[in-house]
Amino acid sequence: MSNAGLLVFTGVWGLDPTFLSEECYNELSMGKAIVAENITYSYNHHLAVDHISFHIDEGEILGFLGPNGAGKTTTLKMLIGLLTPQDGKISILGMDIKKDLRKIQAQIGVCFEEKNLYEDMSAIENLNFFASLFGKKIDAEALLERVGLSAQRKDRVVNYSKGMKQRLMIARALVNQPKVLFLDEPTDGLDPVSAEVIRKIILEEKEKGVTVFLTTHDMMEADKLSDRVAFINEGKIVALDTPDNLKHEYGKRILKVRYQKDSELKEEELPLESEKTPERVREILSSYHVRDMHTEEATLEDIFIQFTGRSLE
Amino acid sequence: MKRVLSIIKKDLIQIFRNRFIAVISFLAIFFYALVYYLMPSKVNEVFKLSFYLKVHAQAAEQLRLAGGKKEIEKRLTKDGEKGVKIVWADSLKELKNLVSENDIQAGVYLDLSSEKPNVVLYISSKTPVEVSEAGEMIAREIGYTFLGFQLPVEYKTTVIGPDMVGRQIPARDKARILFLSFVFLLELYGLGNLIVEEVQKKTAQAVLVTPVSLKEFITAKAATGILMAFSQGMLVALLLNALSKETWLPVTIFLFLGASLIVGLAFLMGAISRDFMSMVMISLIPFIILTFPALVIMDPGISSPIIKAIPTYYLLQPLDGILNYNFPFSEYYSSLLYLSLFCFAFFVLGFWTLKRKLA
Numbered sequence: 001m002s003n004a005g006l007l008v009f010t011g012v013w014g015l016d017p018t019f020l021s022e023e024c025y026n027e028l029s030m031g032k033a034i035v036a037e038n039i040t041y042s043y044n045h046h047l048a049v050d051h052i053s054f055h056i057d058e059g060e061i062l063g064f065l066g067p068n069g070a071g072k073t074t075t076l077k078m079l080i081g082l083l084t085p086q087d088g089k090i091s092i093l094g095m096d097i098k099k100d101l102r103k104i105q106a107q108i109g110v111c112f113e114e115k116n117l118y119e120d121m122s123a124i125e126n127l128n129f130f131a132s133l134f135g136k137k138i139d140a141e142a143l144l145e146r147v148g149l150s151a152q153r154k155d156r157v158v159n160y161s162k163g164m165k166q167r168l169m170i171a172r173a174l175v176n177q178p179k180v181l182f183l184d185e186p187t188d189g190l191d192p193v194s195a196e197v198i199r200k201i202i203l204e205e206k207e208k209g210v211t212v213f214l215t216t217h218d219m220m221e222a223d224k225l226s227d228r229v230a231f232i233n234e235g236k237i238v239a240l241d242t243p244d245n246l247k248h249e250y251g252k253r254i255l256k257v258r259y260q261k262d263s264e265l266k267e268e269e270l271p272l273e274s275e276k277t278p279e280r281v282r283e284i285l286s287s288y289h290v291r292d293m294h295t296e297e298a299t300l301e302d303i304f305i306q307f308t309g310r311s312l313e
Numbered sequence: 314m315k316r317v318l319s320i321i322k323k324d325l326i327q328i329f330r331n332r333f334i335a336v337i338s339f340l341a342i343f344f345y346a347l348v349y350y351l352m353p354s355k356v357n358e359v360f361k362l363s364f365y366l367k368v369h370a371q372a373a374e375q376l377r378l379a380g381g382k383k384e385i386e387k388r389l390t391k392d393g394e395k396g397v398k399i400v401w402a403d404s405l406k407e408l409k410n411l412v413s414e415n416d417i418q419a420g421v422y423l424d425l426s427s428e429k430p431n432v433v434l435y436i437s438s439k440t441p442v443e444v445s446e447a448g449e450m451i452a453r454e455i456g457y458t459f460l461g462f463q464l465p466v467e468y469k470t471t472v473i474g475p476d477m478v479g480r481q482i483p484a485r486d487k488a489r490i491l492f493l494s495f496v497f498l499l500e501l502y503g504l505g506n507l508i509v510e511e512v513q514k515k516t517a518q519a520v521l522v523t524p525v526s527l528k529e530f531i532t533a534k535a536a537t538g539i540l541m542a543f544s545q546g547m548l549v550a551l552l553l554n555a556l557s558k559e560t561w562l563p564v565t566i567f568l569f570l571g572a573s574l575i576v577g578l579a580f581l582m583g584a585i586s587r588d589f590m591s592m593v594m595i596s597l598i599p600f601i602i603l604t605f606p607a608l609v610i611m612d613p614g615i616s617s618p619i620i621k622a623i624p625t626y627y628l629l630q631p632l633d634g635i636l637n638y639n640f641p642f643s644e645y646y647s648s649l650l651y652l653s654l655f656c657f658a659f660f661v662l663g664f665w666t667l668k669r670k671l672a
Binding site: 112121129135172 | 315319322515516518522
């Protein structure tokens with residue numbers, strides 16, 4: 001097993017990876033945009049994040065999935081330096097977050113779940129202000145054009161719709177041309193058009209080599225966008241792999257057949273891997289009038305329920 | 314430094330776009346100036362007395378020979394004092410009417426017609442106590458004068474502390490100190506609101522995930538607060554004639570320290586409040602306490618020893634002395650020291666509380 005694999009393995013199975021030496025840890029961080037090792041955070045006596053470990057390769061999108069209160073946002077806050085892990089280590093772009101926080105923050109972009117924009121200011125003023133904090137001069141108009149807000153660039157944000165605010169949040173996260181993007185529920189509760197604009201931008205950024213840490217409880221979105229997904233539940237990562245691997249490994253592929261028997265519409269689900277399925281299909285085809293027949297894969301939601309016994313909502 | 318300046322610039326944009334803050338910050342200043350110029354600029358120190366003399370024929374002849382009423386007026390204002398104005402009444406009824414319906418502060422009825430002379434002082438219910446006491450003394454003295462003999466008592470007056478005789482301060486000049494305290498205390502709401510909004514709307518989080526450190530963020534807020542409070546204080550001082558060749562230096566120093574004091578307090582209020590309304594409610598208590606020294610300056614009668622424990626006492630009392638009584642700056646070095654200590658304590662406490670809240 002590679003070192004990276006070892007790190008993920010230890011995190012997923014709840015083993016203590018603190019036995020890793022500094023050298024080994026540094027080696028693990030090479031080529032990884034984000035390495036979180038054994039990170040922990042508790043609010044008073046509530047353990048929100050419980051010794052989790054994972055890494056994200058450069059240019060990869062990791063979907064971090066879990067229901068409300070699972071520990072997604074706390075993990076994100078530790079990764080962006082708003083919370084200090086009470087245990088464990090975080091490395092972003094090869095830099096230790098405890099030692100080089102400012103350097104790291106200069107190279108990351110964050111889109112929060114809350115619409116924390118300066119609402120008395122216009123979109124262009126918001127972007128120029130944040131760019132100035134990074135010491136950068138930007139073409140704010142081009143950035144707003146990209147998120148479809150160029151017509152409203154001089155309007156005060158207070159008059160924006162939820163979707164417009166969210167698109168501006170994404171634009172703000174991009175003002176410093178970040179190498180790592182942290183997106184907390186970026187499409188939550190948005191209209192389909194705004195959600196699609198944001199998904200398109202996330203994929204464009206990935207094309208440019210930007211690493212994306214995406215927290216969401218929308219399984220469909222995670223499936224569409226993520227190279228890998230991590231399931232977090234009650235502060236622990238319970239699964240971490242590509243969506244395809246998870247579906248293949250944990251999902252049941254079935255063939256769904258609906259046919260007319262006498263005057264009644266019947267429905268049958270046949271497991272694709274079963275030896276008896278071909279014979280049963282032949283039997284149905286020859287004996288009844290088949291209304292429709294199609295295969296169905298397990299969704300990430302189904303797999304999440306398998307792992308945790310609860311849904312994402 | 315560039316990041317701090319960017320935040321200050323952004324804060325100023327926000328402040329001037331928030332109607333509530335704009336109203337309490339700047340329109341109030343012009344309201345103070347308007348009130349100041351509408352208030353009388355001089356103190357009416359003329360003591361208006363009315364007399365009605367009831368004398369027998371012999372005494373009347375003596376008075377006529379002695380120069381009559383003109384002579385009496387001359388004798389009453391013998392030291393050339395212009396502070397006493399005498400109005401003669403032709404009857405006791407007229408005397409009473411003058412006191413009750415006009416702005417005559419006291420009426421003296423001198424009955425010299427009998428063996429036992431009688432002096433009665435009439436005072437309006439609207440007449441202040443100190444004026445009625447003065448009237449009583451004048452009445453006694455006049456009585457003795459007309460009776461032809463003096464009491465065998467030597468009067469001597471010794472003034473302890475600054476002698477304010479002849480240095481009465483117009484109410485509008487006293488009100489300058491009250492207006493200055495309002496400027497600072499309303500700025501408490503302005504800056505407090507800015508901080509509460511940053512925390513409540515989580516915009517502070519958005520700033521703190523950029524290369525801006527917590528220290529830079531709070532420094533920018535402190536600079537914005539001091540800039541706002543100090544510039545408004547100076548503007549009020551300018552509009553209300555408080556800046557002159559002699560006063561500009563101490564006024565500038567005290568206003569700067571006052572602005573710093575308010576910033577520390579605003580940090581504290583902003584950090585412990587959940588939203589704007591709770592901040593307004595929580596700030597009400599310090600607002601009332603900190604205004605108290607200004608009220609004492611307006612009405613010294615309500616003073617209390619506890620006033621010296623209120624930080625703004627060391628800001629407003631020197632400003633009153635320097636602006637209204639022309640006392641030298643050197644008289645208030647100890648106040649400067651106490652105010653600086655209060656500033657430091659509030660600033661450290663506010664900074665620490667806000668840092669904890671944001672962290």
